[in-house]
Amino acid sequence: MTQADKTIPPTVRREIETRLDRIEADNGVRLLLAIESGSRAWGFPSPDSDYDVRFLYVRPRDWYLSLAPGRDVIETPIEDEIDLNGWDVRKALTLLLKSNAVVSEWIESPIRYRPGDPFVDRLRSLADDLLNPRAIAYHYARSGKLAADRWLDDGDAVPVKKYFYALRPALAIRAIRLNPASRLPMNLQALVAASDLSSALVEQINALVEAKARTNERANGARLPEIDALIRGELDLASELPARKLRDRFVDRADQLFLELTNT
CATH class of the missing domain: 1.20.120 (Four Helix Bundle (Hemerythrin (Met), subunit A))
Structure with missing residues (x-):
């Protein structure tokens, strides 16, 4: 546990971890990354700051084969100052190909609620190469x-x-x-x-x-x-700032990463 992780009170951390477990069970998903975003991770919290929990998840492969695509986010109401929402990994990869800064931030959050899945290191490498x-x-x-x-x-x-x-x-x-x-x-x-x-x-x-x-x-x-x-x-x-046109060079790599993830 990092020094930043220790800024989350143990009782709050346990509650957040319990809710994350419930999200996995209720939605049939596997969490790949669960981190703190917002002012607590940004380094300037107030005494009444919310806990902004964000996560990436993957669903079973067959879910992605439906002709009627489902929602690519999981959102929950704010309860007890805990704001907990996440993105499907396909959404995250699509946004990363567009140089989305939010995905890059989540990867680097100093506060984590779950150990990083091996997939996250590969996502980080892709984000490095896609830097625009x-x-x-x-x-x-x-x-x-x-x-x-x-x-x-x-x-x-x-x-x-x-x-x-x-x-x-x-x-x-x-x-x-x-x-x-x-x-x-x-x-x-x-x-x-x-x-x-x-x-x-x-x-x-x-x-x-x-x-x-x-x-x-x-x-x-x-x-x-x-x-x-x-x-x-x-x-x-x-x-x-210099611009780099990178998306087309990395679509195949992102596709392969997604296919490997959904085949496990």
């Missing part, structure tokens, strides 16, 4: 601009949560600009380390993390001009 820096940067630019909509340029107080939902995408763009050959970490602190920031900016970000750890999700925080400038600047630089 511009597509990844555009993903984070969209999410960052959506999070910063209406508040970034008005100077008013903003919930600390909203600050982070724009800051993390901005740091992701900066990190991949500096090293376009490597997929991004999920965790904010790892992104900071990869972003070559001034010591003053690092101190401000660390102070923001500490402030969020003491307050609820909606509490307002003071505006920080240097962080505002970082967010504003990086979110406009996605188009500077």
Whole structure:
């Protein structure tokens, strides 16, 4: 168990593991990956943050042969602050071929609720080879601009949560600009380390993390001009990243991986 794993209270972890077992039994699926996403895995939780559990699963082979395809997601209601949802592996592979950043993030989550299936290492290798820096940067630019909509340029107080939902995408763009050959970490602190920031900016970000750890999700925080400038600047630089047209080169490899998985 990693240090990040230990941030999940044992009673909550047991409840999450119980619910994952129930999902497998009730839906006839096998979980390949079960991780924490959201602010707890991103490195800036609040005391009242939900537990955002995400998973990948595979069904028996015959399910995929139906003329009427079934749903490719499993969703459950939020109960006791546990938000638990997952994707079918075929959906995950299809999205990965489109340079989907979410699949890549899940693979790298620092908090895991199940030991990784051997399939995950092969999925990670495919994600490495499919890395398209511009597509990844555009993903984070969209999410960052959506999070910063209406508040970034008005100077008013903003919930600390909203600050982070724009800051993390901005740091992701900066990190991949500096090293376009490597997929991004999920965790904010790892992104900071990869972003070559001034010591003053690092101190401000660390102070923001500490402030969020003491307050609820909606509490307002003071505006920080240097962080505002970082967010504003990086979110406009996605188009500077190199683009790679990779999908057609890897469809056969993804197909083979899917067929092997569903034949086991």
